[in-house]
Amino acid sequence: MNVTTVRLMGIDPGSRITGYGIIDMDGPRSLYVASGGIRTDSSQALPERLKTIFEAVAEIVRLHQPTEVAVEQVFMHRNPDSALKLGQARGAAICAVVVAGLPVSEYAARSIKQAVVGNGAADKTQVQKMVALLLHLPEPLQADAADALAVAICHGHTRQTLQRFGTAAVLARRRR
Amino acid sequence: MNVTTVRLMGIDPGSRITGYGIIDMDGPRSLYVASGGIRTDSSQALPERLKTIFEAVAEIVRLHQPTEVAVEQVFMHRNPDSALKLGQARGAAICAVVVAGLPVSEYAARSIKQAVVGNGAADKTQVQKMVALLLHLPEPLQADAADALAVAICHGHTRQTLQRFGTAAVLARRRR
Numbered sequence: 001m002n003v004t005t006v007r008l009m010g011i012d013p014g015s016r017i018t019g020y021g022i023i024d025m026d027g028p029r030s031l032y033v034a035s036g037g038i039r040t041d042s043s044q045a046l047p048e049r050l051k052t053i054f055e056a057v058a059e060i061v062r063l064h065q066p067t068e069v070a071v072e073q074v075f076m077h078r079n080p081d082s083a084l085k086l087g088q089a090r091g092a093a094i095c096a097v098v099v100a101g102l103p104v105s106e107y108a109a110r111s112i113k114q115a116v117v118g119n120g121a122a123d124k125t126q127v128q129k130m131v132a133l134l135l136h137l138p139e140p141l142q143a144d145a146a147d148a149l150a151v152a153i154c155h156g157h158t159r160q161t162l163q164r165f166g167t168a169a170v171l172a173r174r175r176r
Numbered sequence: 177m178n179v180t181t182v183r184l185m186g187i188d189p190g191s192r193i194t195g196y197g198i199i200d201m202d203g204p205r206s207l208y209v210a211s212g213g214i215r216t217d218s219s220q221a222l223p224e225r226l227k228t229i230f231e232a233v234a235e236i237v238r239l240h241q242p243t244e245v246a247v248e249q250v251f252m253h254r255n256p257d258s259a260l261k262l263g264q265a266r267g268a269a270i271c272a273v274v275v276a277g278l279p280v281s282e283y284a285a286r287s288i289k290q291a292v293v294g295n296g297a298a299d300k301t302q303v304q305k306m307v308a309l310l311l312h313l314p315e316p317l318q319a320d321a322a323d324a325l326a327v328a329i330c331h332g333h334t335r336q337t338l339q340r341f342g343t344a345a346v347l348a349r350r351r352r
Binding site for chain 2: 045046047048050051054055074075077078079080081082083084085086087088089090091092094095096097098099103104106
């Protein structure tokens with residue numbers, strides 16, 4: 001990593017599999033670092049499954065040392081029971097990164113698809129294909145890893161836009 | 177605490193207030209140790225609120241050193257959005273105790289009310305009154321703290337019953 005590079009982590013929490021993806025943003029370029037899925041054993045009790053998610057996310061943070069984290073925002077869910085399960089997994093994953101002192105940004109699914117595919121209503125396959133294309137991967141990744149990389153890419157684009165606006169604002173102030 | 181005393185922690189997670197209650201079980205007697213509510217600032221972003229819950233629960237564990245934890249099981253919820261929020265808070269609270277190495281038991285609301293009030297369909301006020309009565313408190317506590325103490329009392333009763341059955345089973349095996 002050179003000095004202008006930032007390492008971003010995306011997380012796609014799920015009650016069965018929590019996807020994660022790490023990228024380096026070097027200017028406008030996104031470079032693939034790592035990705036995968038944290039699987040929990042459905043035969044285990046809930047506290048054990050949450051511990052698995054928390055400890056795996058903490059370990060990935062220690063290993064790859066991202067400096068910023070992004071998670072998909074969840075607005076609605078099909079039913080209360082699955083919303084509760086997703087919420088618990090999401091709580092465990094987010095806790096692991098906030099207690100490591102990392103800032104977490106949330107993005108709506110629509111914004112993520114817009115940033116990666118250029119269409120807020122894109123389907124999962126399109127996201128998988130575009131993530132592979134943007135990160136120069138030989139083939140599309142599994143959905144959980146691809147979704148996690150997508151939210152990392154979305155965060156990368158957003159922070160770059162903010163920086164550009166920030167720089168423009170600074171230049172505008174200097175010109176006055 | 178004497179050697180036969182066990183210190184139990186009950187948690188009643190909520191998206192706004194997470195109740196906690198600590199009791200010492202000395203034989204059949206439950207003794208009040210501490211209780212309260214962890215309030216999160218609704219103007220803060222979700223990751224910050226989850227951090228508040230995680231760190232407060234971890235601090236209470238460090239301070240009071242319970243050896244076992246109990247949480248109310250959630251089966252159904254009114255709507256997906258509140259189920260998601262509750263799930264996130266629940267995930268943060270449970271993570272804080274499991275990463276401290278403590279075993280967590282879950283109890284259905286009906287079992288908790290049955291153990292404390294003697295009626296699985298008891299209302300909140302009855303639970304508050306019975307918790308105050310059982311723990312010799314001068315007046316009922318706030319609902320979140322009372323609910324957390326109720327789940328700790330329920331766990332205390334359950335583990336005592338298990339121990340009694342366990343002892344009976346051991347004696348039965350010895351008699352053979």
